[in-house]
Amino acid sequence: MHPLILLALFPLAEAKGWLSPVYKNFFEFPLPIPPIAKPVKTYDNIDYYEIDIKPVDIEIYPGKKARHVGYNGIVPGPTFKMQQGREAVVRFINHADRANSVHLHGSYSRAPFDGWAEDTTEPGEYKDYYYPNAQAARTLWYHDHAVGHTAENAYYGQAGFYILEDAQKNSLKLPSGDYDIPLALAAKRYNADGTLWDPEANGETTSVFGDVIQVNGQPWPYLAVEPRKYLFRFLDTSISRSFQLYAEADKNVGTRIPFTVIGSDAGLLASPVDTTQLDISMAERWEVVFDFSGYAGQNITLKNTGKVAADDDYDGTDRVMRFMVGNSVSDTSNNGPLPSTLRNVPLPPPKTGVDRKYTFMRSNGEWQVNGVTWADVADRVIAKPERGAVELWELENSSGGWSHPIHIHLIDFQVVGRTGGTRGVLPYEQTALKDVVWLNKNEKVQVLARYGPWDGLYMFHCHNLIHEDHDMMAALNVTALKDLGYDEKTSFIDP
Ligand code: C2O
Ligand code: CU
Numbered sequence: 342m343h344p345l346i347l348l349a350l351f352p353l354a355e356a357k358g359w360l361s362p363v364y365k366n367f368f369e370f371p372l373p374i375p376p377i378a379k380p381v382k383t384y385d386n387i388d389y390y391e392i393d394i395k396p397v398d399i400e401i402y403p404g405k406k407a408r409h410v411g412y413n414g415i416v417p418g419p420t421f422k423m424q425q426g427r428e429a430v431v432r433f434i435n436h437a438d439r440a441n442s443v444h445l446h447g448s449y450s451r452a453p454f455d456g457w458a459e460d461t462t463e464p465g466e467y468k469d470y471y472y473p474n475a476q477a478a479r480t481l482w483y484h485d486h487a488v489g490h491t492a493e494n495a496y497y498g499q500a501g502f503y504i505l506e507d508a509q510k511n512s513l514k515l516p517s518g519d520y521d522i523p524l525a526l527a528a529k530r531y532n533a534d535g536t537l538w539d540p541e542a543n544g545e546t547t548s549v550f551g552d553v554i555q556v557n558g559q560p561w562p563y564l565a566v567e568p569r570k571y572l573f574r575f576l577d578t579s580i581s582r583s584f585q586l587y588a589e590a591d592k593n594v595g596t597r598i599p600f601t602v603i604g605s606d607a608g609l610l611a612s613p614v615d616t617t618q619l620d621i622s623m624a625e626r627w628e629v630v631f632d633f634s635g636y637a638g639q640n641i642t643l644k645n646t647g648k649v650a651a652d653d654d655y656d657g658t659d660r661v662m663r664f665m666v667g668n669s670v671s672d673t674s675n676n677g678p679l680p681s682t683l684r685n686v687p688l689p690p691p692k693t694g695v696d697r698k699y700t701f702m703r704s705n706g707e708w709q710v711n712g713v714t715w716a717d718v719a720d721r722v723i724a725k726p727e728r729g730a731v732e733l734w735e736l737e738n739s740s741g742g743w744s745h746p747i748h749i750h751l752i753d754f755q756v757v758g759r760t761g762g763t764r765g766v767l768p769y770e771q772t773a774l775k776d777v778v779w780l781n782k783n784e785k786v787q788v789l790a791r792y793g794p795w796d797g798l799y800m801f802h803c804h805n806l807i808h809e810d811h812d813m814m815a816a817l818n819v820t821a822l823k824d825l826g827y828d829e830k831t832s833f834i835d836p
Contacts (some may be wrong), residue, residue: 357656393430434466440487480502523574547637550653567671568666573623588641618646622804639666640664728795729818745813750800754788798816
């Protein structure tokens, strides 16, 4: 159709816009897959890795260079693929120009290796982190956590996948190898010269929603797939943007394609859950099986319906990536029906009666948790659960139009209640263990967890990293040791 006729047909078309320079290359570049990290040395039961944090120029807008800072100079960083029971030490060497602290998000790391915000490594220094890898199979990620600069560091590229595998999951014969693909979402904003719009230099204290949607660092990529099952590991690395994802075949727009959620932040669900929409907020991980077998020769577009704010009217934020389905399958292994039971999820024992309440609020121009900010050093430890205790926490969003994904370090929790907003507990949250929960506008969420396995000080905070830096973060101190009735040294190993 002639463009003028289109214009005439839609004279009142919604006035959308761009914050960044207009992007014209939708679905023209392939999805990059981050390389697998290789150990520098291996010993009997432990591997040693080195990761260089260093600047790199990347072309987001073709022909224009944007400075990033990435793990090993790539964005996202290399993917760690670890086996349960094989420990690791990773030396992170700071060759960037600001301090860093590395958090392995989702790991039961002991306090000195957890990426405490003030435990920073300066340019020219390194720190060795120890990771037990004792947990059951799950999708973790590593990212910066430096005090006051987490958003900036993560935004410029310090984020990557860390995938833990185990024998139980392998026995399920889920799609694997080339059919198991990590998808790191991100939303960023660029300047006219193609460089990143800098949140700190621009004094941003509320959010950077970003209008350039990326997957594994590439704006709006495509992925050539075969007409069979795939396992996608979704992770939202965005600073401030949540997504509500759905998929449509381009020749059948308006009909959402069903897919199946099989895993959450903390590994497999009890059984697969079919859905046509995946809600994913910052730092959440969802493992999802897509079956392309009925779509040979078609294009399927992954779209986003989630508006993050009233003014979220940007061109392009309604699309994420495209799957181009081929006509033949080169490998038919691990392509059978999904097992009806995935695993025995170690959910905490049920409990009623809220033990602690936390309100996430905006007051006096500050982002606060129960009136406290991270800068209130004397008051920021606002929970002291006994090690081994099961507690029910209520998280309340009283900040108006903002949403806050809340991450509690060290533990996995179950989302047992959600009221106040437009959603209840989502079907795929029911048997999920999580380490971050999306607290959307006006929502109140109840989470149940057993505290431990270690004593120590841990952070809990909003994972809108602009909020975290300004200063929506507090600490929990897992302290009073009581008789746990099990061996402390091995208790962190999932059943
Ligand atoms: Cu993903 Cu405290 O962070
Ligand atoms: Cu927040």
